Amino acid sequence: MKKIFTSLFVCTALFANAQRSTEKLVQYVKPIVGTERMGHTFPGATVPFGMVQLSPETDTASYEKDGKYNPKVYEYCAGYQYEDKTIVGFSHTHFNGTGHSDLGDFLIMPTVGPLKLNPGTVDKPHSGYRSPFSHANEVAEANYYKVKLDEHNITAEMTTTTRVGFHQYTFPKSDNAHIILDLMAGIYNYPGKNVWTYMRVIDDTHVVGYRLTNGWARSRALYFAIEFSKPFTGHGYKNFSAKSPYGGFWGKFNNVKNFPEIAGKDLRAYFNFNTEEGEKIEIKFAISPVSMAGAQANLAAEAKTWDFEKVKKDGQDQWEKELDKITITGIKDTKENFYTAMYHTMINPTVYMDTDGQYKGLDQNIHTAKGFTNYTTFSLWDTYRALHPLFNIIDPDRNKDMIKSMLAHYDQSPEHMLPVWSNSGNENWCMSGYHSVTVIADAVIKGNDDFDTKKALEACVTTARNRDYQGIGYYMDLGYIPDEKDGNSVSSTLEYAFDDWCIAQMAKKLGNDAIYQEFSKRALNYRNVYNPKSGFMHPKTADGKFRKKFDPFTTIGQGFIEGNAWNYTLHVPQDPADLIKLMGPKRFNVYMDSLFSYNLPDKYFAETEDITKDGIIGNYVHGNEPSHHIAYLWNWTDKPWKTQEKIRMILPRMYKATPDGLGGNDDTGQMSAWYIFSSIGFYPVAPGSEQYAIGSPAVDGATVQVGGNKTFKITVNNQGPKNVYVQKMLLNGKPLTTPFLNHKDLMKGGELTFFMSAKHN
């Protein structure tokens, strides 16, 4: 029996390998996954880590309504909601899966018939330029998006290069066709968000411009250069906000029609065409964070061709190359989940520089990236956990460039801090902690350290010693942040302690003992907020007393951010053993079990953020990141099989290859990175260490390109929905007896063989 089984396995494996060389992995990418409800992904076109994400917007909800926060805006973090019935246009910049937003720059909409310069409303779509559409007429692939705009009988297609969006619109016959450029549109818009916009028509096929916005990025200028495939017959604009009282002198011209330049706070422009039936009008739309000249140069460098299919193919080939870094064997559904997750881990961070290396820095000056590619869109509270560790395995060079980008950010930062949430040459200070240090320490510890490590350590230490930043001063003085001083006093204390441990590890490796000692001490600060009486990490006041009023199920007002005490109490990834000691092994086991089984009343769910109810299992909140290491903690007990069981419970419940397939925000790929690690069998519980915790692989096999030039093969015997328990493991043929894998062993290349079973050991 065993022999037959083994032969069967070998056949499968061979077949799987054979498959690799012939089938395109890009076919399994479903950008539509996560576009319904809470995933906050976008369905449009982008190349890996591209500066352009060209994607449809289905609504233009404002951040403010009647002067108050409009909760509806939250649904439109990526501009698109699957259940919507209309499209307002296609804009060039989108975040992948964030829980707060910005961007949506330079919305293009093709129309026919009488010119309408308002988007219209959902209730009255015909009142504006928006158009109904149907998912039946929609195609979303990696670097390709297509949709039929029913209102205008126009087929819209789009693809991209790193810095250029390619639009291809197939028009009906019309002597009244338009392409609208809405410079007012934006994601998370509000009445003052557009600070200034400018547009200059160079000739009847070339237009340049820029806009400055005051959004999540406080001062963000983005420049553009457009080339049309066909000359427009006329153009014009409308200014939707008050004009300067000085404007009169411009009246020498008809300066709203066929005039070469416009400027104002709230502008919409249009370009007119006559079209034949089935005529294609194409647009190359380049962006630049530096200047209009930069956008023109980007266009010239990346968009020489008018061959839409070639651009699409080039981008899909780039995706294929990236996806190929981990190949798996499994059923179609698993592959769709897996390669879509791979896709989602390679959208953010984004390239942030012109083709000549210039970019606008944190200091609002223009800098040139020398010897590295500059990146932005670092949502580090999310991505330090698994996304950057994943890059350290499959794309270490890129991760190094990201670290160099963080160090440049630090150099330019007015606050002398590493990025917290780097957003297009701005810092938006979103979430908590200083997790850049973890990303840097993880790279140093893992030997992916071909950057100035001395300076990197200095940047980490300076950041961690900034007494002005969210309670660090108190934390340094008292060993914790007092409850009355900060709303996130406990979660920040826990996060700082972990980040400090990372700094200590890095300092140790770099031979700086003083820093190692200082930060090793700080790394123990989690102990200061553990209340042995309540059995939770617990808000503590400056007088050293734990707060009396305390509810460990509640998310808001209890000293934590995006998580309740139940989830956050387990946030000691640097030393789960000490945590278990602190809680007592017995209580720890009960605690872990009840976390996943507790039937959390609805009133508590209402307070969690960024997730659907599907994102919760019991009281375990997978849709938010603080939980991401939790299921692996049983590896520090004598019951690692519980980890295996829970991982296989979480994977299918939280990830589906459907529009509503993500139970929470993808959070610039962190949710997807969790999926990738967990489905191939291990997870970096503590970035900054070399250790991965073994889980339960959900694939039949995987080949991981490690470090760019070696292969680590994961063979999974007897895996199946019920066979979730690891019976035994062989690392390069030798038994692996602890549920941990070392980074060095992974990066050397080799083979890890899992033997699965329906029963735990």
Add this chain to the structure above:
Amino acid sequence: MKKIFTSLFVCTALFANAQRSTEKLVQYVKPIVGTERMGHTFPGATVPFGMVQLSPETDTASYEKDGKYNPKVYEYCAGYQYEDKTIVGFSHTHFNGTGHSDLGDFLIMPTVGPLKLNPGTVDKPHSGYRSPFSHANEVAEANYYKVKLDEHNITAEMTTTTRVGFHQYTFPKSDNAHIILDLMAGIYNYPGKNVWTYMRVIDDTHVVGYRLTNGWARSRALYFAIEFSKPFTGHGYKNFSAKSPYGGFWGKFNNVKNFPEIAGKDLRAYFNFNTEEGEKIEIKFAISPVSMAGAQANLAAEAKTWDFEKVKKDGQDQWEKELDKITITGIKDTKENFYTAMYHTMINPTVYMDTDGQYKGLDQNIHTAKGFTNYTTFSLWDTYRALHPLFNIIDPDRNKDMIKSMLAHYDQSPEHMLPVWSNSGNENWCMSGYHSVTVIADAVIKGNDDFDTKKALEACVTTARNRDYQGIGYYMDLGYIPDEKDGNSVSSTLEYAFDDWCIAQMAKKLGNDAIYQEFSKRALNYRNVYNPKSGFMHPKTADGKFRKKFDPFTTIGQGFIEGNAWNYTLHVPQDPADLIKLMGPKRFNVYMDSLFSYNLPDKYFAETEDITKDGIIGNYVHGNEPSHHIAYLWNWTDKPWKTQEKIRMILPRMYKATPDGLGGNDDTGQMSAWYIFSSIGFYPVAPGSEQYAIGSPAVDGATVQVGGNKTFKITVNNQGPKNVYVQKMLLNGKPLTTPFLNHKDLMKGGELTFFMSAKHN
């Protein structure tokens, strides 16, 4: 008698020459001239053509009040009105004598006592940071301004380099001293003018920032870099307008106090100090049109020293060198008038580039001036008449750089036009005509043509053929602009015709006969608006009929801009002889006499712009430019003595060395250039020709440095308030028998001797 007189003259001349080498001319410069009422000059510090004009503001009147134009703002075109009792602060950019305005960037105010971040009002000066002052405690010299701020017991002194303002504040003893940086303040302010401001505190002595304004310059960004001589003990800011709803994340910091960066629409910042009695705090304040890094580089390049006196002296030495280009003999009062006029001709245009040659162009891109200094602030409707012709004599190289700047402007212009009113990388389209072509043609005709003349001609022709610009299409089709198509139909037709004549002369000299023919024909278009029945240049409708309702005294609504038909009818500088023929010599003579003697009722004066009533003589409006050549037109009749008489009538009435000494706006030096030419005896009636019309010199002698290396001496015998008539003239000892001087004769160097008399020939 004659012999004695001659000897006396020789002695005077010798004495005058002797004086030149010893006395400083800069002592005669009175920047305070023109600061009362209509001159619109500023009293503060600047070097010749400097980018910085550091000067006090006495009020902050808004362009709009309750949503309507506030006429009071007009008085504050240069920020300072002599009759005001308070100073609100010192800002770094000012126009000289314009009739519309902008600028007033980066207002600095030192204070002691409780911090006040509002300027306060004129009625309640103590309610804000403004301070009463007295002229008794005020000193205004070329490149030096000093005033005592009574409210704060602070002596403020300022001087400049081309791109850096130096402030020196002498404080009383205080533990509560402040230096306020008001980023909201501005000249011709209105609620939406500040588009965006940003400030970054590098350390306790260095601050950088920028602001983007939407004013007369539609999109103008100006960057700054500050260095304090003493560390501030703290700093902060207040945001006076609505903040972004995204701002919450910044709450991790105390981001209004001692925080390193701020951004918003309406900000005021402060820096705190403790001061000893008599302690001086100095500030170097550099500006850049390019970037904060550019401002820092400008500061480093120009402001190495903290020696205030040295900077002051260096700037005054620059002035001395410029003033020395024309030295006169005369009484102190004449010298004050003359050298103040010289000073006022050398403030605008202004240098507009960083020390490395970079500047922001009309296309909103960054450019580098290669091989020339780039200038802006071209108020060409004013300055084509006499200011640029003056530069062609005493500063031809600079004029050539100004022309190169105009050609760069043309290259960058979205409308493909030469400048009309070039304002800091923007075109504000103020006034009428396309008078860049006159400046260029004048230089070409006068041989000051070391630039790309072929390209220059192309730029002139392209500009003059822009059918979209203020009636040019009609003008080209019909030979005039129809009254119903444009409010300035007649004056624009006259101005275009003159400009076209200039293009024709230039084309002829450059050997382009086709252009010469085309524009020679256009140059006659003035004939099309002369109505022999009314005897005036007269609005004409498209059907070829002259308008019936017509009032030649009225300025508004009659087809003219800043002048009535009476003054504008004489606007044929290219061919006064033909004008006289058109009008009939007899009527012309009567017309000229009555122009100066007509007692214009007050109701008509109310409609003229930019002048006090003193700016009018009869119906002759010297305070506005269209009249500037008129008094010289008698030279084309047999009564040139009337020109001599009128020039000597105009000079003392329109120019006094007192705060209220200018009867109209100085108009970036055109009023002063008229004074300089007229007081040394001749005037360029038609720039674009080599001919100067002789008037009546009001000085006892003058030495003009011509072309940079030669001397043209003007000797005036028997000149005096009554001896205003030219009896005879000798050019290099030979009789000059016509009342005209040729440019070539001037530029060769030599001597023109006037013999004056109380009786006309």
